[in-house]
Amino acid sequence: MKTKVYVTGIGLLTPNGFGLERYWEATLKGRTGISPLSRFDVSRYPARLAGQIDGFEAAEHLPSRLLPQTDVSTRFALVAADWALADAKIEPGAYSDYEMGVVTSNACGGFDFTHREFRKLWSQGPASVSVYESFAWFYAVNTGQISLRNQLRGASSALVAEQAGGLDAIGHARRTILRDTPMVVTGGVDSALDPWGWLSQVSGGRLSTATNPHLAYRPFDIHAGGYVPGEGGAMLVLESAAAATSRAATQLYGEIAGYATTFDPPPGSTRPPGLRRAAELALTDAGLEPEEIDVVFADASGVPELDRTEAAAICGLFGPHAVPVTAPKALTGRLYSGGGPVDVATALLSIRDGVIPPSGGTSEVPEEYRIDLVQGAPRPGPVSTALVLARGRWGFNAAVVVRAVPAESVPSA
Known part of the structure; x- marks a missing residue:
């Protein structure tokens, strides 16, 4: 195992x-x-x-x-x-x-x-x-x-x-x-x-x-x-x-259950971008199916053509409006290498407290994106698994799956 x-x-x-x-x-x-x-x-x-x-x-x-x-x-x-x-x-x-x-x-x-x-x-x-x-x-x-x-x-x-x-x-x-x-x-x-x-x-x-x-x-x-x-x-x-x-660790925020990285094809290629493939590979690494993911923390570039590509990847993998999507990085700005770890930490807090934070700034999502973006206010509800996505300039893609630690493994208070 x-x-x-x-x-x-x-x-x-x-x-x-x-x-x-x-x-x-x-x-x-x-x-x-x-x-x-x-x-x-x-x-x-x-x-x-x-x-x-x-x-x-x-x-x-x-x-x-x-x-x-x-x-x-x-x-x-x-x-x-x-x-x-x-x-x-x-x-x-x-x-x-x-x-x-x-x-x-x-x-x-x-x-x-x-x-x-x-x-x-x-x-x-x-x-x-x-x-x-x-x-x-x-x-x-x-x-x-x-x-x-x-x-x-x-x-x-x-x-x-x-x-x-x-x-x-x-x-x-x-x-x-x-x-x-x-x-x-x-x-x-x-x-x-x-x-x-x-x-x-x-x-x-x-x-x-x-x-x-x-x-x-x-x-x-x-x-x-x-x-x-x-x-x-x-x-x-x-x-x-x-x-x-x-060592009898007193707190377990969650498990890093899956990870994958891919690289986009060169400009002009007929092959699709690699973000969806990174997400699929991370889910496979975690032994999970798409329907087992409770929330997606999006890369959320704010650049229309890149947002459109990411929305297509999420919709294609999970189905239209099938999984909550959030982008709390809109409240901090894009932190480059710091952005993914902050999203992972945020996903772990979502698991801990049973709430999905809202995306900052966004008020009107194009219907063609077909994603369920959490807006305006936190969305309460059980969260046990989260997918975190990130894209670097020049074609880097990465995905991490975090999930709750089984109850029997959590140390008692």
């Missing part, structure tokens, strides 16, 4: 709330974290809104020696990992250092850090550039810094696949546990809200140019006009069922 992999800890920072319960409260109330970007003057840019994390002081959570050597995204990753480990309540000695690994995803690298150092190079010369530039910009640095801070010396990895990368990290962490590393910290974060990072996102051509924070990011809406980027993400503690049971 395949080893089960449980989520035993979650740490999360998003624009509409950092800390798991604060985020969940904001999401159920439909409170947006999208606002005018205030890090620099965006008045001359066509897109001016972002999901910013305000009020977070890294110095309150991390030692001073780490601050000069870390980008803002790495600081988010370190704090989220700290919170996830604390949430899992793993006592010293529960694992040896080589029994604990780290798998993270990051799409943008340390944009803010490296661009600041570039400015020093051009204006002050090479001697002014931080020695930490050699690694602070790198996509793999979050895995390394989390490993060093927490002495997690087991099998570790870093992945880059834009919005799909966060789910890929969780899927690979699960694979790492199935290969006999009993505990893995996994997830993803991103932040690229400095001037150069912002320009790179604007140049992609998919950002919303709306000025109303409540109407800027409206996935699956008849008036959808692109997405709003954000910053943040989530880190999860994954453990094998045997390891969690052995």
Whole structure:
């Protein structure tokens, strides 16, 4: 029988709330974290809104020696990992250092850090550039810094696949546990809200140019006009069922039951996009049929042609209006590598509390999409399984299935 992999800890920072319960409260109330970007003057840019994390002081959570050597995204990753480990309540000695690994995803690298150092190079010369530039910009640095801070010396990895990368990290962490590393910290974060990072996102051509924070990011809406980027993400503690049971883990959020990834065919191909196939493979991996899924957390790009493609994939797999679909990321902005892990955390909270959060912003879904999008208010009801979808730029697709832990496996209060 395949080893089960449980989520035993979650740490999360998003624009509409950092800390798991604060985020969940904001999401159920439909409170947006999208606002005018205030890090620099965006008045001359066509897109001016972002999901910013305000009020977070890294110095309150991390030692001073780490601050000069870390980008803002790495600081988010370190704090989220700290919170996830604390949430899992793993006592010293529960694992040896080589029994604990780290798998993270990051799409943008340390944009803010490296661009600041570039400015020093051009204006002050090479001697002014931080020695930490050699690694602070790198996509793999979050895995390394989390490993060093927490002495997690087991099998570790870093992945880059834009919005799909966060789910890929969780899927690979699960694979790492199935290969006999009993505990893995996994997830993803991103932040690229400095001037150069912002320009790179604007140049992609998919950002919303709306000025109303409540109407800027409206996935699956008849008036959808692109997405709003954000910053943040989530880190999860994954453990094998045997390891969690052995250390008498006090909470089991749910099981990472299935995972799959696919890649779209090249432009102009007559073959279909790969998102539906990723979902089908993830369901097969979990041993589930489509009718056993209680909710789909959509990728929800907010770009009309991409929304149409995703709606067709969901409708084709499940049937018209056959499964609730939600996109709470419309309240935070699109978090790139952080988006999938936040959706997985949200799906686990849906299972825990028996409620599906609403999609922010969307009010009118084209009838041709034939999906049951949860809008306006949370939808209560039992939730035991959820499918989470994500698509990265240039054709990456990923799908993760989470499900409730059997009642007999849940520790008693």
